[in-house]
Amino acid sequence: MELRQLQYFMKVAQKEHVTQAAEELHVAQSAVSRQIHQLEEELGVNLFMQKGRNLQLTPVGQLFCKRVETIIKDLERAVLEVHEFLDPERGEIRIGFPHSLGIHLIPTVVAEFRKRYPNVKFRFKQGMYPSLIRDVSAGEVDLAFVSPFPDRHDHVEGDVVLTEELFAVLPPNHPLATAKHITLSQLKGEKFILFRDGYSLRPIVWQACLEAGFTPDIAFEGEETDTIRGLVAAGMGVSLLPEMALFQTNPLQPARVSIVDPEVTRTIGLIHRRDDKLPLVAKSFRTFLLDYFGLQGSAVAPNGSAKAD
Incomplete structure (x- = not known):
């Protein structure tokens, strides 16, 4: 054969x-x-x-x-x-990530890494939490950013690199739009715009609302942060989004307000296949990322609210 x-x-x-x-x-x-x-x-x-x-x-x-x-x-x-x-600075790195990290974080860290290793190639794969875990487990990608970080998994392991705050996202003319901070219970009775089932932010927001004493009334379910942000800005409802999903990409922008009760956060982890040797170039990128988040202390957000864990 x-x-x-x-x-x-x-x-x-x-x-x-x-x-x-x-x-x-x-x-x-x-x-x-x-x-x-x-x-x-x-x-x-x-x-x-x-x-x-x-x-x-x-x-x-x-x-x-x-x-x-x-x-x-x-x-x-x-x-x-x-x-x-033979030449670890000319290899290819296969990395997966959710859509919300593709707006700013992934381009930033890749650009920084390529300053040191300009000949390294990247192959990107976007996906939801289950598909990213599956891609790492199957060896389809070398590394993946996932949220939330899996506490224990038979096939993947890694590190928590960030804990990121989620903000209340409100229409610009909303009565609470100019508040310094709010409690989540103040949004009881509002129409919510959430990610559909399968996206990791949905259960985080859902659980936070339950802790605040209510079940969110869903007006619309989306698949991209740009869509959710735009619908909120247009007055279609309210939502909760992480800061990395709030970088301006169009003139129509919602208001964002900090939530103090309960504190709503998400963990972001960098994972790789358990008990598997990373290619040298991917290992170099992983080391760079861990150093980057440890030294920078934030998810390259302008006001530093996303903290390294």
């Missing part, structure tokens, strides 16, 4: 068509067909079955595909580690 056979097999499984697979591999169609046939003969099974003009994996082909995918990823990782060993 040759690596080339496995690569051809994976490409055909992906495209479900020999001709299309051959075009992407830049080889003759007959070469792909021959390698697949030899692989099936060696295994003694049919990996594909005809479905119209396309090919579909047989049940045993699906099982084989999962294993081969892992093997190829491990091999690619091994080759990358060798290259990074």
